[in-house]
Amino acid sequence: MRILVLGGDGYLGWPTALHLSECGHQVAVADSFARRHYDDELGVESLVPIEPLRARIAAWRELTGEQIGAYVGDLTDAMFTYRIIGEFRPQAVVHFAEQRAAPYSMIDRAHAVYTQANNVIGTLNLLYAIAETDPGIHLVKLGTMGEYGTPNIDIEEGWLEVEHNGRRDRVLYPKRPGSFYHLSKVHDSHNIEFACRVWGLAATDLNQGVVYGQQTGQTARDERLATRFDYDAVFGTVLNRFVIQAVIGHPLTVYGSGGQTRGFIDIRDTVRCIQLACEHPAARGEFRVFNQMTESFSVRELAAAVAAAYPGDVVIENLDNPRVEAPEHYYNVVHTGLAGLGLQPHLLSDTLIESMFDITKRYAHRVRPEALRPTVNWRTPTTT
Amino acid sequence: MRILVLGGDGYLGWPTALHLSECGHQVAVADSFARRHYDDELGVESLVPIEPLRARIAAWRELTGEQIGAYVGDLTDAMFTYRIIGEFRPQAVVHFAEQRAAPYSMIDRAHAVYTQANNVIGTLNLLYAIAETDPGIHLVKLGTMGEYGTPNIDIEEGWLEVEHNGRRDRVLYPKRPGSFYHLSKVHDSHNIEFACRVWGLAATDLNQGVVYGQQTGQTARDERLATRFDYDAVFGTVLNRFVIQAVIGHPLTVYGSGGQTRGFIDIRDTVRCIQLACEHPAARGEFRVFNQMTESFSVRELAAAVAAAYPGDVVIENLDNPRVEAPEHYYNVVHTGLAGLGLQPHLLSDTLIESMFDITKRYAHRVRPEALRPTVNWRTPTTT
Numbered sequence: 001m002r003i004l005v006l007g008g009d010g011y012l013g014w015p016t017a018l019h020l021s022e023c024g025h026q027v028a029v030a031d032s033f034a035r036r037h038y039d040d041e042l043g044v045e046s047l048v049p050i051e052p053l054r055a056r057i058a059a060w061r062e063l064t065g066e067q068i069g070a071y072v073g074d075l076t077d078a079m080f081t082y083r084i085i086g087e088f089r090p091q092a093v094v095h096f097a098e099q100r101a102a103p104y105s106m107i108d109r110a111h112a113v114y115t116q117a118n119n120v121i122g123t124l125n126l127l128y129a130i131a132e133t134d135p136g137i138h139l140v141k142l143g144t145m146g147e148y149g150t151p152n153i154d155i156e157e158g159w160l161e162v163e164h165n166g167r168r169d170r171v172l173y174p175k176r177p178g179s180f181y182h183l184s185k186v187h188d189s190h191n192i193e194f195a196c197r198v199w200g201l202a203a204t205d206l207n208q209g210v211v212y213g214q215q216t217g218q219t220a221r222d223e224r225l226a227t228r229f230d231y232d233a234v235f236g237t238v239l240n241r242f243v244i245q246a247v248i249g250h251p252l253t254v255y256g257s258g259g260q261t262r263g264f265i266d267i268r269d270t271v272r273c274i275q276l277a278c279e280h281p282a283a284r285g286e287f288r289v290f291n292q293m294t295e296s297f298s299v300r301e302l303a304a305a306v307a308a309a310y311p312g313d314v315v316i317e318n319l320d321n322p323r324v325e326a327p328e329h330y331y332n333v334v335h336t337g338l339a340g341l342g343l344q345p346h347l348l349s350d351t352l353i354e355s356m357f358d359i360t361k362r363y364a365h366r367v368r369p370e371a372l373r374p375t376v377n378w379r380t381p382t383t384t
Numbered sequence: 385m386r387i388l389v390l391g392g393d394g395y396l397g398w399p400t401a402l403h404l405s406e407c408g409h410q411v412a413v414a415d416s417f418a419r420r421h422y423d424d425e426l427g428v429e430s431l432v433p434i435e436p437l438r439a440r441i442a443a444w445r446e447l448t449g450e451q452i453g454a455y456v457g458d459l460t461d462a463m464f465t466y467r468i469i470g471e472f473r474p475q476a477v478v479h480f481a482e483q484r485a486a487p488y489s490m491i492d493r494a495h496a497v498y499t500q501a502n503n504v505i506g507t508l509n510l511l512y513a514i515a516e517t518d519p520g521i522h523l524v525k526l527g528t529m530g531e532y533g534t535p536n537i538d539i540e541e542g543w544l545e546v547e548h549n550g551r552r553d554r555v556l557y558p559k560r561p562g563s564f565y566h567l568s569k570v571h572d573s574h575n576i577e578f579a580c581r582v583w584g585l586a587a588t589d590l591n592q593g594v595v596y597g598q599q600t601g602q603t604a605r606d607e608r609l610a611t612r613f614d615y616d617a618v619f620g621t622v623l624n625r626f627v628i629q630a631v632i633g634h635p636l637t638v639y640g641s642g643g644q645t646r647g648f649i650d651i652r653d654t655v656r657c658i659q660l661a662c663e664h665p666a667a668r669g670e671f672r673v674f675n676q677m678t679e680s681f682s683v684r685e686l687a688a689a690v691a692a693a694y695p696g697d698v699v700i701e702n703l704d705n706p707r708v709e710a711p712e713h714y715y716n717v718v719h720t721g722l723a724g725l726g727l728q729p730h731l732l733s734d735t736l737i738e739s740m741f742d743i744t745k746r747y748a749h750r751v752r753p754e755a756l757r758p759t760v761n762w763r764t765p766t767t768t
Contacts, residue, residue, distance in 0.1 A: 013763035028744060078493060082767065085715050109462060109512040113505050120504065120571070125562075128493040131765035152553035162546060167714070174544070174555035175574065180508075187504070187571040190559065194567060195452060196707040198762050199497060274674070325581040330551070378582050381515035383466065 001276055004088050005029045006075065006126070007096030008068075009036070009053045011228045012142075012211060012270055018218035018225065019064045020278070021272035028069030029053070030097065034118075034163065035228075039234065044371045046228035047244060047363045048214060059224035060062060061278060075122030078129075085129040085137070092138040092278040093130065097122060098184070102146070102235045102323075103374065105181035108382035112180040112275040117173030119184035124191060131199040138281035141192060143185045145293055147207055147261045149176035149235050150329040157337050158189075158205060158289020173289075178325050192285040200379035202282040206273065209263030210294030213240035213352060214359055215266050227267075229359065232371035239264065239302050241372070243353065246310040247360040248367050254319030255374070258300030263335070266346040276341040290337035294345035303382070309353040322374040387662055388472050389413045390459065390510070391480030391632050392452075393420070393437045395612045396526075396595060396654055400607065402602035403655035404662070405450045408492060412453030413437070414481065418502075419612075422488065422619065428755045430612035431628060431747045432598060443608035454765040459506030462513075469513040470522070476522040476662040481506060482568070485528070486707075487618045489565035489760065490768035496564040503568035508575060512648030515583040522665035523575060523587040524658060526567045529647045529677055531591055533560035534713040541721050542573075542673020544588060557673075562709050563762070572672075580671040587670070589659045593647030593656065593677030596623035597736060598743055600652050611651075613743065616755035618718065622683060623648065625756070627737065630698050636691065637758070640705030643712035647677030647719070650730040660725040674721035678729035689731050693737040703729040706758040 003020050007013040007216045008029020021027045031053060037046050041046045051059065057068045069176065073080035085093070085283035105115035123141070138343050148155045151174070160173045171180065172193060195201045214229040220247040230236040231244040232254070242252045265273075273292050282288040297305075321327070339345075346352065387404050389399040391397040392413020402548040405411045415437060435443065441452045453472065457464035459481050469477070482503040483489065489499035507525070514521045532539050535558070536648050544557045554579060559570045579585045614620040616639070626636045649657075657676050666672040681689075691698035704709070723729075730736070 078497075078767075084469075093493075102415055109509065112512070113462075114509050116504055116508065116571075117501055120500055124497050124500065125493065128496070128765050129765065132767060152546040153551045153554060153555075160546075160548065162542065162544075162558075164546075167537045170536060171537075171558035172560055174546075174558050176556055178578075180575070180578070183571075184572055187500075187567075190570055191500075191560075191564070193560070194562075196562070199765055203401070251749075295633040310733050381512050381514065381583055383462075383516060 001091045001278060002026045002089060003092045004084065004090035005094045005095060005096065006197050007031055009033060010096055013096040014056065014269065015216045015219050015267060016274050017068055018060060019216060020275060021060065021068055023275055027091050028071065030031055030071040030073065030084050032074040033101065041235055042232065044232040044368060047231050047366055048226045048229040048359060050198060050226055050228050051224045054306055056225060059222055062376045063222055075125055076118060078125045081125040082129045085133045090137055090141055092281065094140045094274055094278065096127060099181065101235045102179035102181045102232050103376040105179050106376050106378055115181050116187065120187050121189045127195040127201065129190065135199055135201055136337065137197050137286065139192065139201060139337060140277045141188065141203060141205050143189055143205045143207040145187045145209045145291060146182040147175045147177050148191060149171065149276040150331060152330050155164050155290050155291065155333040157334055160333045161265065167369055173258050177325065196287040200285045202250050202284050204277045204282045205289045206277060206292040206378065207289060207317060208270065209265045210237050211265055211268035211270055212237065214356065231367060233374040234376065238299060242306040243302055243356040244360050244367060245372060246314050247357055248364050250369060250372055251315040251317035252303045252306060253373060254299055254303050254316055255323060257280050257318060257327050258303060259298055260300045260325055261296055261329065263291065263296050263332040264348065264384050265293045266352065268346050269294055269343065270302045273343055276338055276343060280341050291333055292338060293333060293335055295347055296331055296333060307352060309350045310357065324378045339350045385475045385507045385663060386410045386473060387476045387478060388468065388474035389478045389480065393417060394480055396651065397480040397602050398440065398611045399600045399651060400655045400658050401452055402444060403424050403710050404599060404659060404700055405444065405452055406602055407659055410457065413454040414457065414468050416458040426616065428616040428752060429614050431750055432613040432743060434610055434732065435608045436611050441607060443606055447606060451518055451563045459509055460502060461649060462509045462729065469517045474521055474764045475664065475665050478524045478525055478658055478662065479510060479525050486563035486565045486759040489563050490760050490762055495649050498566050500568045500571065504571050507572045509704045511576065511579040511585065515579065515585060519583055519585055520617065520668065523585060524661045525572065525587060525589050527573055527589045527591040528566060528589050529593045529675060530566040531559045531561050531570045531573060533562060534555065534715060536714050538695040539675065540754045541675050541718055562707065577671040580669055584669045586666040586668050587672065588666045589671065590657065590661060590674045590676040591673060594621050595649055596621065597651035597653050598740065600655055614693040615751060617758040618760065623686050625742040626687055628751060629742050629756060630694040631741055632748050632753065634753060634756055635701035636687045636701050637700040638683055638687050638700055639707060639709050639764045641702065642687060643682055644709055644758055645680055645715040647675065647676045647680050650734065650736065652730050653678055653727060657727055660722055660727060664725050675717055675719040676722060677717060677719055680715055680717060682723060693734045694741065703758065708762045
């Protein structure tokens with residue numbers, strides 16, 4: 001298949017492009033390098049050094065003979081978006097190309113507006129480009145489990161069968177997320193469902209859990225293929241950050257009591273899920289939603305798991321929670337769709353955590369400890 | 385009370401400002417004149433001539449001695465939004481300042497992006513300006529009944545009590561609207577609910593039905609106080625358009641079979657609802673939703689009512705529906721919140737329709753018949 005990976009220079013976009021290429025698909029990536037720019041802005045960088053996109057692509061070609069195409073531009077530039085769809089003529093478009101950090105969206109008004117405008121407008125442009133170029137192109141869109149929030153009922157896959165006052169309907173699952181970033185993905189989901197309804201587009205919305213891990217079968221082959229590994233309090237997701245904190249002797253920073261429970265997924269399962277979604281497309285007119293996660297953990301459980309796995313001393317520090325979220329809550333997620341397509345999950349084990357210790361030790365000298373503690377507070381609206 | 389009416393030069397914003405002023409409130413309006421600009425763009429104008437904002441305000445002062453303040457600027461300009469909140473220091477902000485036509489948002493990609501960016505970013509700026517200036521300012525936001533779409537269950541007021549697999553929760557009512565415009569209001573609602581949750585803002589989201597009528601007690605006092613009356617297929621809402629079509633001898637343009645049912649409200653009730661919402665504010669942290677409508681009708685019923693009321697011959701023409709919407713469906717809406725605050729609805733009667741005939745006859749020479757038929761098709765995505 002011809003597959004275009006938007007955001008193909010990022011933490012997950014790049015390993016996804018390699019995985020799809022190795023599976024025999026013809027792959028191109030598009031990226032604006034926004035993610036590298038956020039590093040410059042925040043004064044941090046990936047723990048593991050990463051090569052420029054052209055060098056990564058050249059290394060992959062050298063190792064495998066496979067060519068990955070590259071487009072540089074931004075989806076909010078409609079001309080660019082129409083051009084890449086029209087030139088590459090993909091059968092599937094995998095859309096990672098959004099600002100993806102909740103704390104970044106909560107820095108201040110400007111970052112909230114940037115996040116929603118960037119994500120929503122980029123996706124609108126993409127929907128129009130697909131609808132006008134070829135409505136048969138399957139859109140595989142990265143959403144987030146955070147779209148749902150933490151309802152007191154089971155979280156279904158995007159749709160909910162409701163009975164109310166003796167009548168029944170199948171409705172979009174109600175969303176009540178916890179940041180302007182997560183809200184941008186809720187907005188996208190509503191826009192995409194509408195595009196499926198009015199233009200007959202085929203879309204899969206992947207509500208992904210928190211991803212952990214840094215290596216896939218492909219990226220591990222050569223240092224030049226490494227993907228980014230973030231540890232800072234803005235872009236570093238919780239398990240990756242705990243591993244790095246353990247290695248450098250920094251307390252594991254648990255927000256509040258750590259009773260917040262979330263869905264998680266191994267990076268190796270992410271790339272496999274996207275392959276499965278592409279190879280088993282949604283039907284024309286279908287808005288299909290999968291919950292792309294394999295296990296649920298509380299933050300407290302993750303901290304304990306990292307502390308137990310690490311051979312040295314680990315201190316767990318409970319900080320005042322900078323976010324507004326339920327400290328303890330019900331959390332039960334249906335995630336049978338991708339399993340039904342053949343996903344065999346990698347569950348979190350000491351082995352995985354230990355392999356992350358090794359990577360981290362090698363690059364521990366690159367950690368900027370001042371970036372580990374949260375500086376963005378949900379309760380404090382800020383102008384600029 | 386000090387009340388700031390955003391979009392206070394528009395079809396409903398202007399009569400609302402007058403009504404609140406007459407009720408003894410201290411009122412200022414803000415407007416970017418975007419609505420007058422859409423007229424220029426589309427080559428149409430209000431059937432009833434309207435005065436410039438400054439002239440309207442001067443006429444109101446001449447007649448009543450009351451001063452209405454005026455700010456000219458755009459909510460997407462954050463500096464402007466912060467300035468008006470900081471200078472006027474309102475106790476309530478009534479927010480009409482959005483692009484409000486579904487067909488306009490469906491013209492092409494550029495208009496879809498404009499509508500969502502304009503509405504969502506303007507409201508985000510407003511939320512931050514309120515949160516930083518004084519989180520006690522009550523936000524009264526105009527949403528639309530179209531946010532809900534046409535579910536097969538009763539439409540509650542913004543929230544839904546759900547039982548699922550033996551567990552219960554109160555969730556945001558699931559939304560599945562029918563245009564990029566309606567979606568922009570869904571996005572706003574989600575963003576506002578979040579702001580209430582994290583910053584303790586007090587908000588009332590008014591999901592308003594289709595408004596009909598052109599005069600209120602205040603605007604009828606003097607020609608210079610008239611509000612706009614739109615008949616074109618982009619901005620003219622259905623009942624107003626039918627009245628004008630009847631008067632000029634044009635067929636009433638029913639889209640499809642006319643089985644689409646919607647909630648409606650008289651313009652005199654709109655201004656009263658907003659007064660009631662302002663005078664009975666939401667609590668801090670509360671996201672309160674009212675369904676601001678008084679009766680439901682199918683399009684077919686409205687056409688028949690206009691035909692029956694008009695003293696001459698009326699032809700009803702069923703056009704291919706340019707929109708994507710259910711031709712026949714269940715529609716039952718709870719709208720007890722505003723009635724509970726004291727709303728005494730004006731129900732649709734021949735008297736109201738007949739008064740609209742009189743206004744229309746007076747200005748029938750201004751109608752541009754070429755603007756009456758729909759030109760925007762939901763099924764045809766267009767680039768520019």
